[in-house]
Amino acid sequence: MVPLPYVLGLAALLFSLGLYGVLTQRNAVRILMAIELMLNSVNLNLVGFARYLEPDRPGGQLFAIFVMTVAAAEVAVALAIILVIAHRRDDVDIDKINLLKW
Amino acid sequence: MAVTGMNFTLLLPELILVATGILLVLLDLFTEQKRVLVYAGLAGVLASLLALIPGFGTTASIWADMIQVDSLAGFFKIVFLAVTALALLVSLEYVERRQIQAGEFYALLIFATVGMFLMASSLNLLVIYLGLELVAIASYALVGLLKQDGRSVEASIKYLLVSSATSAVFLFGISLVYGTTGSLALPQIAQALAAGAASQPVLFAGMLFLLAGLAFKVAAFPFHMWAPDTYEGSPTPISAFLITGAEAAGFAALLRVFLVGLPGLADAWTTIFAALSVLTMTYGNVTAISQTKIKRLMAYSAIAQAGYVLVGLAVATGQGTAAMLYYLLVYAFMTVGAFAVIILVANSGAGEEISDFRGLSQRSPFFAWALVIYFLSLIGIPPTAGFFGKLNLFSAAIAADMTWLAVVMVINSVISAPYYFKVIRTMFLEEAAEAEPVRAPASLTWATAITLVVTILLGLVPDQVYSWVRLVAGAL
Numbered sequence: 001m002v003p004l005p006y007v008l009g010l011a012a013l014l015f016s017l018g019l020y021g022v023l024t025q026r027n028a029v030r031i032l033m034a035i036e037l038m039l040n041s042v043n044l045n046l047v048g049f050a051r052y053l054e055p056d057r058p059g060g061q062l063f064a065i066f067v068m069t070v071a072a073a074e075v076a077v078a079l080a081i082i083l084v085i086a087h088r089r090d091d092v093d094i095d096k097i098n099l100l101k102w
Numbered sequence: 103m104a105v106t107g108m109n110f111t112l113l114l115p116e117l118i119l120v121a122t123g124i125l126l127v128l129l130d131l132f133t134e135q136k137r138v139l140v141y142a143g144l145a146g147v148l149a150s151l152l153a154l155i156p157g158f159g160t161t162a163s164i165w166a167d168m169i170q171v172d173s174l175a176g177f178f179k180i181v182f183l184a185v186t187a188l189a190l191l192v193s194l195e196y197v198e199r200r201q202i203q204a205g206e207f208y209a210l211l212i213f214a215t216v217g218m219f220l221m222a223s224s225l226n227l228l229v230i231y232l233g234l235e236l237v238a239i240a241s242y243a244l245v246g247l248l249k250q251d252g253r254s255v256e257a258s259i260k261y262l263l264v265s266s267a268t269s270a271v272f273l274f275g276i277s278l279v280y281g282t283t284g285s286l287a288l289p290q291i292a293q294a295l296a297a298g299a300a301s302q303p304v305l306f307a308g309m310l311f312l313l314a315g316l317a318f319k320v321a322a323f324p325f326h327m328w329a330p331d332t333y334e335g336s337p338t339p340i341s342a343f344l345i346t347g348a349e350a351a352g353f354a355a356l357l358r359v360f361l362v363g364l365p366g367l368a369d370a371w372t373t374i375f376a377a378l379s380v381l382t383m384t385y386g387n388v389t390a391i392s393q394t395k396i397k398r399l400m401a402y403s404a405i406a407q408a409g410y411v412l413v414g415l416a417v418a419t420g421q422g423t424a425a426m427l428y429y430l431l432v433y434a435f436m437t438v439g440a441f442a443v444i445i446l447v448a449n450s451g452a453g454e455e456i457s458d459f460r461g462l463s464q465r466s467p468f469f470a471w472a473l474v475i476y477f478l479s480l481i482g483i484p485p486t487a488g489f490f491g492k493l494n495l496f497s498a499a500i501a502a503d504m505t506w507l508a509v510v511m512v513i514n515s516v517i518s519a520p521y522y523f524k525v526i527r528t529m530f531l532e533e534a535a536e537a538e539p540v541r542a543p544a545s546l547t548w549a550t551a552i553t554l555v556v557t558i559l560l561g562l563v564p565d566q567v568y569s570w571v572r573l574v575a576g577a578l
Contacts, residue, residue, distance in 0.1 A: 008281075015274055022267045031263050038270035045277035053284045060280065063228050067273060070235045074266050077242050081258050084249055094263070099253045099335075 007048035014041035026093050028082050032075060039071050109164040112171045114153040115179060116219050122146025123212035130205025139208045140194050140545075146212065147187045154179055161577065167287060168229050173574045175223035177427060178354045181434050182218045185347040186211060188438045191549040192445050193339040199449055202247050202337065211343065214240035218347055222354035225288040225362060227276045230355050234272070234319065237348055238265050245336035245344075257335025264328040265318070272315025278308030279363075288363035295366030309367050312359055313374060319352035320408050323382040333401035338448060341397055342441035345404045346434040353411060353430060357423060360415065361578055368418055376416035380510050383409025387517045396444055396456050399521060400437070403480060406518060407433055410511060413495045417502035423575035425494035428568055432479070432487040432560050439553030440476040442546050443469045450540045456525055461534025466542060470529045472550050477522040479557050482515045487560035494568065 014037055021034025043064040050060025085097065110117070125146070126139050133139075154176060161172040189211060197204050217236025224230050242265070246258025280286055282305040283294035295305075314325065321329035333341040360371055386406025393399040411433075414426030444454065446469055452458035463470040479488030492515065499508040560567060 011277075015270075018270070019267075022263075028259060028263065031267075035263075035266050035270055038267065039273065042270060042273040042277050045274070045281065049277065049281035053281070059286060063276075063280075063286065066228060066232065070232070070239075073239055074235070074262075074269075077239055078259075078262050078266070081242065081246050081255065081262060084246065084255050085259060088252060088255070094259070097256045097259065099256050 004048060004052050007044060011041040011044040011048065014038075014044065026095050028078075028085070028094055031094070032078055032082075036071065036075070039067055043067055109162065112157045112160070112162060112164055113169065114156075115150040116216055118146060118150040118153055119212055119216045119219070122150070123209045123216070126209040126212060127205055130203075130209070136198065136204035137194065139204050140190050143190045143208050143212060144187055147183050147190070147215075151180070151183050154183075163225070168224060168226050169220075170223055170225045172223075173577045174354070174357070175219075177431075177571065177574045178222035178350065179219055181350055181431055182215050182222070182347055185343060185350070185434050185438060186215045188435075188442075188549050188553065189339050189343040189347070191545045192342065192438070192442045193337075194545040195449055195543045196337065196339055196445055200248060200337065207244065207247055207337075210240045210244050211340075214244065214343070215347070218351035218354075221351040222358075225358060227279070227286045227288070227359075227363075230358065231269075231273065231276065233351070234355065235269060237351060238269065241340070241344055241348060244340045245332055247340075248337055251335075253335040254337065255335075257332045261328055261332040261336075268315050268318035268325070271311055271318075275308045275311025275313075275315055278304055278311065282308065288358060291363045292365055295364065306367065306370065309364055309371065312364075313371060316352055316356050316359065317378060320349050320356065320411075321405050322378045322408055322412060323385040323405065326382070326385070326405050329405060330398050330401040333404065334395060334397045338397065338441060338445050338454070341400070342438045345400070345441075346437050349404070349408060350430045350434060353426065356415060357426070357578065361418065361423065372416055372418050375412055375418075376504065376507055379409050379412035379416050379507065381409070382406070382412060383511070383514045384517075385409075387514050387521075390518070390521045393521070394456055396447075396454050396459070396525065399456065399525070400440065400444070403518070403521075404437070406514065407437075407480070409514070410492065410495055413499055413507055413511060416507060417498050417504055419498060419502050420572070420575050420578075421501055422495075422498040423578060424568070424572045425491070425498045427571040427575060428494050428564075429491035431567070431571070432491040432557070435553045435556040435560070436476045436479045436486075436488060439550055439557060440473060440480070442549045442553065443473040443476075446540060446542060446546050446550075449543075449546075456528055459525060459528045460532040461537070462529040462540070464537065465534055466540040468547075469540070469542065469550060472554050473529065474526055475554060475557060477526060479561070481519050481522055485558075485561045487557045487564070490561060490564040490568070 018034045018037030022031055025031050046060040046064045157171050163170055214237050217233045220233025242262045245261055246255050248254035282302050283291045285291055318325040383406045386402045390399055390402035411426050411429050414422040448454050479486035482488045482492040496508045
């Protein structure tokens, strides 16, 4: 069995990578992908903890399934909005989406 | 697992709302008269309010402890239903004029309300997260429904990217807290904390992640940057709905998570909340001064008001909680009222700049005076409701030996006065470009009259309501 610290370390690494992506990427679709990385690191954490804390109860795994479902719904709405933007202009570079400022 | 916890009577308000939402989608297919949707929505909200009555005063944990029915949940549900009803009223004319798809608009509004219900009525982190996402996903779509307006779509994508990233942060916090305490239920988490888990650094990190995630939802500085853009770009009734309803839901979740789940770390998070509160109110008020667009001004004002409400969490006493609840209630009514006037001006053909309010006192004296009362209430001038809201927070801070925080609040109220008065001066002292009276639809008049009466009543006779919120806060 993989020791828990390995799982948590990988999750933390994935989360940091995702956060880095969210902060540095300029393309809306890429930012979405980075957010997915963050969510998957959470899933890894939840499943890893569940395996060690309560191997006979499905608490953590259950939560991970919910996270995946919600993420799918979120991406569906996100892509719809990105499509609307892509129809109005050719790219989805968030630096150029700048009508709102003071 | 036992099914004895299946109690449909206590879950009836949520079920009625879900049914109403589905009904609205179906009705939209069969009728050309989109006003019918608003009436059906209002009927659903009223039915849900009536369904709250049987469960009132009971405290029960149903559906395998996933849903908590208690007086705090009851209080917030009343606030959410009031906000939704008012949002439906002020949307009626707006949706017709802007040619928004009515079925989607009203149904999503109702579904977002269901999400708020879940956020306020659970002691389980899983359900709180699901409620939060239900509100969020419904509002991404609502914010972007003005598809022909580039600003609306831009507001939507910004809101979506920031909000889903912070949801991931919130989730990471949940996973760490789950890992260190072994439970997703807040009471069990509190037990594990009391039993000695509090000293773990991982748990502390989890608490910080939870705090950051929820601070985003209530637009607290420095997690506020999505708020002005989102509130400016979205359809105006949705700005009102999100500023009042979604923010109140965020505070409900904050109260549950921190007061019920993490009281063992109170020393740490009260300090953080005090700092956030000071920064948030000061930033909001100072930035609002230079705004020229009314919706952006209301957005920064909302950030400042969130700072005032955070005082209740910084003191972390029963009195502080009661003051928070009272302020959120008052805030919901005065803000939706102010937005009703903004919608009226926007509908009359003028835009959403502050200069578009020129001469409103001649064009429509009732709405001009109504806006004056809402603004006096937002500043906190007696005898309006906002004054008692602030007074309660103020005395809660003093009672908890945080006089400095109370002083910062008062200074901030003074800073906030000029930008509200700027709008009032524009309405009363500057000549209108066109002198003809503004035509006010009945729905907006009703929404304004209701919010006006509540804003004044909660200021004139605050004691009954305050003693009720004291009870609610005591039961937390």
